Amino acid sequence: MRALIAFSRFVGNTFALWVLLFAILAFMQPAWFLPLTAWIVPLLGLIMFGMGLTLKAEDFRDVVRRPIAVLIGVLAQFIIMPCAAWLLCQAFSLPPEVAVGVILVGCCPGGTASNVITWFARGDLALSVAITSVTTLLAPLMTPALIWLLASEWLPVSFSAMFISILKMVLLPIVLGLVAQRLLGERVKTAVDVLPLISVVSIVAIVAAVVAASQAKIAESGLLIMAVVVLHNAIGLTLGYLAGRLFGMPLAQRKTLSIEVGMQNSGLGAALASAHFSPLAAVPSALFSVWHNLSGPLLATVYRRMGRDSAKNEA
Template sequence: MTSRPSRDTIGDGHPPIPGAILTRLFPLWALLAGLIGFIAPETLSDWRAAVMPLLGVVMFGMGATLRPADFLAIARRPALIGLGLCLQFGLMPLIGWSLAQALALPPELLVGMVLVGAAPGGTASNVICYLARGDVALSISLTAASTLLAVVLTPWLTWVYADAWVTVPVGEMLKSIALVVLLPVIAGVVVNRFAGRRLGQVRSWMPGVSVLAILVIIAIVVALNAGRLATVGLGLVVAVMLHNGLGLTLGYWGARAFGQDAVRARTLAIEVGMQNSGLAAALALKSFPAAAALPGALFSVWHNLSGAMLAAWWSRRTPTNVPSPARP
């Protein structure tokens, strides 16, 4: 059985999680942020231009928790990383599109569902994986790999699934992701590599700063859509919950079908089911009608809640870490 990471780190040599309490209570803070956006739409609607810079802060914070070794680790387990990426980018956009079709969601919500599905893994998945007694090193490597691939795959997959309903500005999305995802992540990695020890205390609080930035994004998205939330209602909530639930379920059993043990299956389930929904919401506001950002905002709330509940359940169950001969 693989030993669990110590309580003060999220993997081999990674910084502590001083924002663990903040992260665990994220669904509550996200609900409060949404409520603020709903009751003060006139004020927060004017903050729309701040969404992309805030996302840059989130991605810099993610990069500041990564090391070059996390990217090199991808080369050491290419088949396993490839399986996780195929499950994530293969399943989640398709599930989002299928649910939007089945529930007859309007085009702007369909593109929002696809965007959530085509987004890379979120940094919250690393903490949830730690709490669920998964393979944290694998989770970090998958998040890093999916973030890099998202520069191309997120615009392309959005175009594949949603262009028939909403014009998808692929070039604009590529530019946006490069500016607010790739460059901040690289900058964060560089800072971590060359100044990480000197900035240890500051760096350790970056996840908390990222959480606060996501909360502001959620409040802005809700404010921009306050007038139509009542009409969207139950259908979108059901779609978001099913999207996340199917991603977690199919991620787990997809991993098991390819011979992965329970620890790695838990990890892949979390990476597949938990998306960088803040990125999806920000891209939606940048390139589509404001309503397209609603699935990302709701997903941000729900996937942290479901992930926390799943982690609590798994943390009480010791996984049987016996790999199958068919494991890639």
């Protein structure tokens, strides 16, 4: 069991490498990964079930203890990324399915990987977990509402269908995870120790399935979509940090806001796009998953040094 836990940690620490590797493999050999398209929604449910297993009451204490900081983070998440996505779609005159895909990933809640990146960047980890948890729980209402508001000019959007999908994909698995945690108690600890492995395998499989299903379209317009994804991520990371600065937050919280806003739950974006639109609409989410798992650790390295330099200056 120790070997499995150690391997799970290794895979979790090298997450970006596996996502990139299998995205390339899926592009080169799509036939190998096409059967995984039927598993996108169950795999996302497995990730959310794992989140439910790890959630604790103290994760929400910051909501009560520091409501203003959490509120700023939640508002920044649901304002900056959706608006940035809409502006990029307009600026690049993206085709309808691609535009909806970009807006979709922009309207998703923060990704759980942001908590790990925040810890590495020496940000405010408790605040990061609180913002991720709150935005995830608000996703069944906020995500379909924002997609309907911003993406309806390109393709028809059903708020009710998306609301039900997110309840099934996100809220129900989280609730089941919380129930399992309560019923099994300490026995859940073993499962939690191997969650990094399960999460990485699930996200890698989702990305590979989306890339394989849209290989021809990626070959045709992948560079444009990638450019939009990189810009979208950069805007979120930058404006998240500036929002923290605007409200006078300390450095650790500014780092947290930057990472929370810039890193999305791209697995949810890919699953929603595949279920309600088309494989092409899922491509921005898949590419976002590849990119933000590269940009996040790079930025965290810079942020980590900022904290060290700040401490030296204070000394």
